[in-house]
Amino acid sequence: MQTPRWFLGSVCAGALVLPLALDALSLTLRDVVDDDSRWVGEGLRQKGLIADHTTAPQILLAGGSNVNYGYSAAQIEREFGVPATNLAVHAGLGRRYIFWDCLRHAKRGDLVVLGLEYALYGHLFRDPAERYQVFIYDRAYYEQLPWIEKVILLGSMSPGDWSKLLRAKAGWRKPKASLSLLVLSQRGDQTDNTEPDVRLQEGPPFEGVVGPEFTGDLRDFAKAVRERGAVVALVFPNLRDAEFRRRIKPGFLADIHQAADAAGVRVVGTPESSAFPTQYAYNTNYHLNAEGTRIATRRLMRELAEAGARLPAHPSR
Amino acid sequence: MAGGCHVTTAPRGRTFDLAPLLRDNAGRMLFNSYEFILGFLPLVFLGFYATAWVTRTGAAAWLGLASLFFYGWWSWAALPLLVTSICVNYLFGIWIGRAADRAQRHALLTAAVGANLVTLGWFKYSNFFLQTVNAIAGDAGHRTELLNVVLPIGISFYTFTQIAFLVDCHQGKVRETRFLHYLLFVTYFPHLIAGPVLHHAQMMPQFAKPETYRISPSKFAAGIALFTMGLAKKVLIADPNGLAANRLYDAPGAPDFFLAWHGTLSYAFQIYFDFAGYSDMALGLSLMFGIRLPINFNSPYRATSIIDFWRRWHISLSTFLRDYLYVPLGGSRHGAFRRYANLMITMLLGGLWHGASWTFVVWGALHGLYLVVNHLWRRRGSAGGQSLGGRAAGWLLTFVAVCFAWVFFRAGSFADAIHVLRGLVGLSGLHWTPGAHQWAYIAVAFALALFPWNSDVIAARIEHWRDGRPAFTITTGFAMGVLLMFSIMRLSGQDSPQFLYFQF
Numbered sequence: 001m002q003t004p005r006w007f008l009g010s011v012c013a014g015a016l017v018l019p020l021a022l023d024a025l026s027l028t029l030r031d032v033v034d035d036d037s038r039w040v041g042e043g044l045r046q047k048g049l050i051a052d053h054t055t056a057p058q059i060l061l062a063g064g065s066n067v068n069y070g071y072s073a074a075q076i077e078r079e080f081g082v083p084a085t086n087l088a089v090h091a092g093l094g095r096r097y098i099f100w101d102c103l104r105h106a107k108r109g110d111l112v113v114l115g116l117e118y119a120l121y122g123h124l125f126r127d128p129a130e131r132y133q134v135f136i137y138d139r140a141y142y143e144q145l146p147w148i149e150k151v152i153l154l155g156s157m158s159p160g161d162w163s164k165l166l167r168a169k170a171g172w173r174k175p176k177a178s179l180s181l182l183v184l185s186q187r188g189d190q191t192d193n194t195e196p197d198v199r200l201q202e203g204p205p206f207e208g209v210v211g212p213e214f215t216g217d218l219r220d221f222a223k224a225v226r227e228r229g230a231v232v233a234l235v236f237p238n239l240r241d242a243e244f245r246r247r248i249k250p251g252f253l254a255d256i257h258q259a260a261d262a263a264g265v266r267v268v269g270t271p272e273s274s275a276f277p278t279q280y281a282y283n284t285n286y287h288l289n290a291e292g293t294r295i296a297t298r299r300l301m302r303e304l305a306e307a308g309a310r311l312p313a314h315p316s317r
Numbered sequence: 318m319a320g321g322c323h324v325t326t327a328p329r330g331r332t333f334d335l336a337p338l339l340r341d342n343a344g345r346m347l348f349n350s351y352e353f354i355l356g357f358l359p360l361v362f363l364g365f366y367a368t369a370w371v372t373r374t375g376a377a378a379w380l381g382l383a384s385l386f387f388y389g390w391w392s393w394a395a396l397p398l399l400v401t402s403i404c405v406n407y408l409f410g411i412w413i414g415r416a417a418d419r420a421q422r423h424a425l426l427t428a429a430v431g432a433n434l435v436t437l438g439w440f441k442y443s444n445f446f447l448q449t450v451n452a453i454a455g456d457a458g459h460r461t462e463l464l465n466v467v468l469p470i471g472i473s474f475y476t477f478t479q480i481a482f483l484v485d486c487h488q489g490k491v492r493e494t495r496f497l498h499y500l501l502f503v504t505y506f507p508h509l510i511a512g513p514v515l516h517h518a519q520m521m522p523q524f525a526k527p528e529t530y531r532i533s534p535s536k537f538a539a540g541i542a543l544f545t546m547g548l549a550k551k552v553l554i555a556d557p558n559g560l561a562a563n564r565l566y567d568a569p570g571a572p573d574f575f576l577a578w579h580g581t582l583s584y585a586f587q588i589y590f591d592f593a594g595y596s597d598m599a600l601g602l603s604l605m606f607g608i609r610l611p612i613n614f615n616s617p618y619r620a621t622s623i624i625d626f627w628r629r630w631h632i633s634l635s636t637f638l639r640d641y642l643y644v645p646l647g648g649s650r651h652g653a654f655r656r657y658a659n660l661m662i663t664m665l666l667g668g669l670w671h672g673a674s675w676t677f678v679v680w681g682a683l684h685g686l687y688l689v690v691n692h693l694w695r696r697r698g699s700a701g702g703q704s705l706g707g708r709a710a711g712w713l714l715t716f717v718a719v720c721f722a723w724v725f726f727r728a729g730s731f732a733d734a735i736h737v738l739r740g741l742v743g744l745s746g747l748h749w750t751p752g753a754h755q756w757a758y759i760a761v762a763f764a765l766a767l768f769p770w771n772s773d774v775i776a777a778r779i780e781h782w783r784d785g786r787p788a789f790t791i792t793t794g795f796a797m798g799v800l801l802m803f804s805i806m807r808l809s810g811q812d813s814p815q816f817l818y819f820q821f
Binding site for chain 1: 534535537538541545553557754779782790791792793794795796797798799800801802803805806807808809
């Protein structure tokens, strides 16, 4: 009768060893050259450098690609005389990573304008962008996670992910000759939305619910921002109006307001004012073209002023 | 690190906090959910054996109540219907057992089966019926509003289980007067939602045995192994193949030959590993509690004929359809024509059981037709099927025929099915589109589906290891632990965790 006990003991041993082995294996993924994710990692790095080199208090535009394409930090600086950096890259990074990245750059006097895609209010999802960013470009994020989150993140790596990245590490998978990287302005705005490309891909799917952990995440984020002497203003994401009418229900919006109130975060603007007509769409329902960006940026600044938000002052003024 | 600040956005997560694991499938407690694996299962297991130490009846009651809770977690609104169905069928079972004569027994059985079928029909087929009437009436005709009916989870399975029980009562094969045991028979959580469809005699006598109420390390080890293999089938094979299948079937357009075959093979393996994975998990869970359930799959894609396929695929359902539909219709007792007609009727209804849509009916009709052709072929007495070449040809023909039928099973409409079928026969061109890595999932699935040792064989070997080969035991156990943990970890990356057969 010892055999089943040996078997069961070995099952437990195998189950315990695997996460430790994968954790160790993930160390080898640092700085792998990966064509598919490099635009995210490099974009975040460059934007972070811009933010960190700005010593004066500034507006930090944070969120997913609706912010990346939706607001122009350069225009804010040029037209309103307020220093600003666009930190946003991709909603697939997930709200927790976006918060983490923003906190690295927030400092005293900053105003964080947070425009999360509607999907980011819901249950946490695991997009490849998040795991690739964490394991290849930003292991510091992984290192500070609780162990159970580490196990979840390791588990989100599919066998295909492991195979692809380990082959790239071993040099068996050659990078493309020209990697596509973000075309950024000096303030971190993505500026390749001048040519019309209205294919209108769907963008991230969402359930239209505020997830049970959202309020806690937002509260923790706002608290950490305040500890740095900065403040957060939540704005609604830019979304094409037809899509907005089709998918956004009043109850969901009310839940967002309730969550923001509970987290002690001020909401600026309205969801309707963030919805834009198709003529200003670039290539997805969340992305504005250059003209749309100009209009949305002015609208954002007007709404911040109307809400009485204290804008960081330009050092020259 | 840029900025030099180490701040976590989840500072409360440093303690032993299981909340992150429980967030992804809120509202559902699937076998492949963290709620089930880390919460429900250990609690019910410990509670069962702790209670059994004091009282066996209490242990059975604990299992029955836990099963009701399991069902209620899915849908509290559907729980009253399940409980009512159990109470009514229990009473009918008693009355049939006590009936004075054959005529009374028959009348009671007819009433009970009729009540079950009306209930099932109302919830599952009323809108299908109205949609069909509206379609026949056309644009000019009066359109009837569809009903606001929500299909209760598992209703097809628990209805069939109870019909089988009533027929067995009618035939004098079983008698169950203890309500608690009847409740447990129907609701026992490993089989409640998606089968196997059980006979009372296959499960309940085991609850009468004292050894069931003592932990058996060998059964527990085999149960863990089966559960692990089932979970891995679902998470590591079915779900990735499902994503590829969805890419084809959600917007079929005019797929070329390779794309159509890639999507269809992906679906063929998705549905097999999804349902076989579920069945393995159900059998494994039950074995942990010392209860052996009948196997539901026996490597069906190794079948060398369509008759062979139906002896290996969803065995509990095909046995039910044979015993309670095909045989009562007359089976093969009234000549060849009646036999083929009965086969067609059985498979048509079997198709309709899977879903309220004409595409399912066509799927059933195709399999009925395949079976008729197979029986006609056998009547010719051809011996070619016994040679290696004949068996290989039979295997290939069977597999391709099954794949063609899956097109109707999966497609959202006949128009979509026709698009895919045109692609499968090359009428939409030949363009190599899916990448090599996308075929890798299919290749792995193919190899596993054809592997001589299926999960039941492996679990049986683990259960009966007595000869003390520690190195082999430890290696297998270690590999099983790695597979279990990897599957559990992968749950966090799943896009479509629900089992396909839950919709039927």
